[in-house]
Amino acid sequence: MRRTKIADIIRTEPIGTELLVKGWVKAFRNNQFIALNDGSTPHNMQVVVDFEQLDPAQLERIRFGAAIGARGTLVESQGKGQKVEIKAAEIVIYGDCNPEEYPLQPKKQTLEYLREIAHLRFRTNTFGAVFRVRHTLAYAIHKFFNDRGFYYQHTPIITASDAEGAGEMFRVTTLPIENVPRTDAGEVDFDQDFFRRSTNLTVSGQLEAELAALALGEVYTFGPTFRAENSNTTRHLAEFWMIEPEVAFADLDDNMNLAEDMLQYVIRYALEHCADDLKILEDRLTEEEKSKPQDQRTMPLIEKLRFVTDNSFERLTYTEAIDILKNSNPNKKGKFQYPVEGWGTDLQSEHERYLVEKHFKKPVILTNYPAAIKAFYMRQDDPKEGVPGPTVSAMDILFPGIGEIVGGSQREERYERLVGRMQEMHIPEKELYWYLDTRKFGSCPHAGFGLGFERLVQFVTGMTNIRDVIAFPRFPGNAEF
RNA sequence: GCCUCAUUAGCUCAGUCGGUUAGAGCGGCGGACUGUUAAUCCGUAGGUCCAAGGUUCAAGUCCUUGAUGAGGCGCCA
DSSP states (O other): OOOOOHHHHHHHOOTTOEEEEEEEEEEEETTTEEEEEOSSSSSOEEEEOOTTTSOHHHHHHOOTTOEEEEEEEEEEOSSSSOSEEEEEEEEEEEEOOOTTTOSOOSSOOOHHHHHHTTTTGGGSHHHHHHHHHHHHHHHHHHHHHHHTTOEEOOOOSEEOOOOSOSSOOOEEOOSOTTSOOBOTTSSBOGGGSTTSSOEEEOSOSHHHHHHHHHHHSEEEEEEEEEOOOOOOSTTOOSEEEEEEEEEETOOHHHHHHHHHHHHHHHHHHHHHHOHHHHHHHHHHHHHHHTTSOGGGOOOOHHHHHHHHHHSOOEEEEHHHHHHHHHTSHHHHTTOSSSOOOOTTSOOOHHHHHIIIIIISOSOEEEEOOBGGGSOTTBOBOOOOTTOOSOBBOEEEEEETTTEEEEEEEEBOOOHHHHHHHHHHTTOOTTTTHHHHHHHHSSOOOEEEEEEEHHHHHHHHHTOSSGGGSSSSOOBTTBOOO
16 A cells, blocks of 8 residues: 555545555554654644554554554544544554653753754754755745746866855865875975865855856856854854856846845745744744843744745945944944944944844845955946945845845956956966956856855744754864764 | 853753752653543652862862853854
C-alpha cells in the first residue's frame, strides 16, 4: 500500500478510505491517541489505536520521537481538536526512540539549546515551520525571476580575485599548512598550489553576474557566499546564501523597482503558501515578546508582513536622511551613541533603525551615498546642488529589525570613470581585466543588487537570530555538523 | 575584535546577608485510568552548582583567570 502524506489527507479529507501514513510520533496520549507528523504540514494526524488489541510490546515502542507507519481508515473525529483521524488497523515501528537518551522533549525548549542539537531541531514545530518557509521563499525567488525572463547563473564559488573589496576571504589551498613551500624571495610559492595561484571562497557573484547580464540581459545568481569576518551578531554568518540580480539597460530607479517588487512578491507568496507555518511562527514570536517591555514589542508577524506587501517603501537620498537624522529628537537630545556629525560618514545601525522603526515606520530605500564610503563599481553621480560631495548611484534597503537586507547600485559603465575609481581605491586593474573588458566592448548602463537570503528568511519567519534560519550555521568558532 | 549579562538535575529555572542535608516544574522510570489534545492522578530516582586558582572557621553564593552561551556594537547581505 502506498503512503499518503498528511498534507494531502487534510486537503482532500477522503472519509471512509483506507490509508497508510508514515511519520514521527509527536505525542501518545492515553495509550490511544498518536499525534503523527510527517513534515508535509505543520499539522499532526491523530491516529487512534485500540490498545486492547495491540501487542503490549509494540504499544510500548510507540513513543515520542519514534518513526512509525499506521494503516487504517479515515473517519470523522469524535474529539474536538481535529476534524478527521485514522482508526488504525495496523501499526509498524520503523525506528525506536529511547526517551532516556533522546535530547528532545515534548515541551518548550530554548532556541539556544536547540542550536546545540541542530541535527535534531528539524523535528520541532518551530524549525519545521522555519525550514518549510525557507524552501518556499527560495522557490518564490526562482519563480519571480523566471516569470520575468531572468536567467539563473551559477557563478564560481572558488575565485582567484581578491580585489572585490567585499571583506575578508577564506583561503582555498592544497598547500600543506604545516610546511608551506616558499620562493627564493621567501614568499608563499603559489606555483605549487592546486590552481597555481592564490584562491579564495567567493564573497560575491556580482562581478561575474555583470558579465552575463551584458549579453543575456537579465540574470540572477542564488548561491553560497563566504565572509571570513569575525562578526558575532544576530544577522551575520560566515557562510550564507545571496541572491544577486543584474540587469542590462537599467538605472537606479529600475533597480529599486525590481528589488521592491521582488521583496513584496516573495513575501506575498509565503503568506499565501505558508499560512499555517506563519501562524505557528507568529504565536511563537508573540509568546517570546511577552517577556519584553511593551514599547519594544513589534506588531504580530503576519500583520507586519502584510504591511510590507501592501505599502510602498520609502525612498530618499543619503543626504536627505542625514538632514532628518540631524534634526531628530534623539540626536538633539544626545540619545544616539554616535551623534550624527554631518555629511560623509556612514550611518550607524542605530541611525538606520531610527529611520525605519521610528521615523517612517516602514521599509526604507536609501540612495546616492557618498562615493567615499561605497564600492568602486558603483556609478558616479553628476554633482547636484545641495549635496556637499561626490555621490554614487547606490541603494540600500533597510528593514525593521533586520537592518540592511539589500545592497545594490547602478554600475559604473564608463571605462575611464571606472578605471579612475579603481586607481583611487587601489584596486588592481590587471587582475580585473576581464571586468574592465565589458566596459571596453559594448558597455551599457546596468544595475543590480545583493539580497541576503537568510535575512529575508529572518524577516518572514520572525526569528531574531540568523543562526536559526539556516540548518547548520557557520560562524566564528563553529562549524559543527 | 570590543562591551554587558549569564552558566545550578535530562530540559526550563529558583536558591535570601557567605552558614547545617541545594529545591520546583516539566521530562525519565514504576503504577492507575482509558475519547485524549503539551491528557490526568499516585509514587520514585536523578546534582563534578562551567573549569582552575584564591579569600574565609565556612563558598552554589565573594575575588582572579579561562571556557562556553546570549544580547549590543563594529564590519556587512
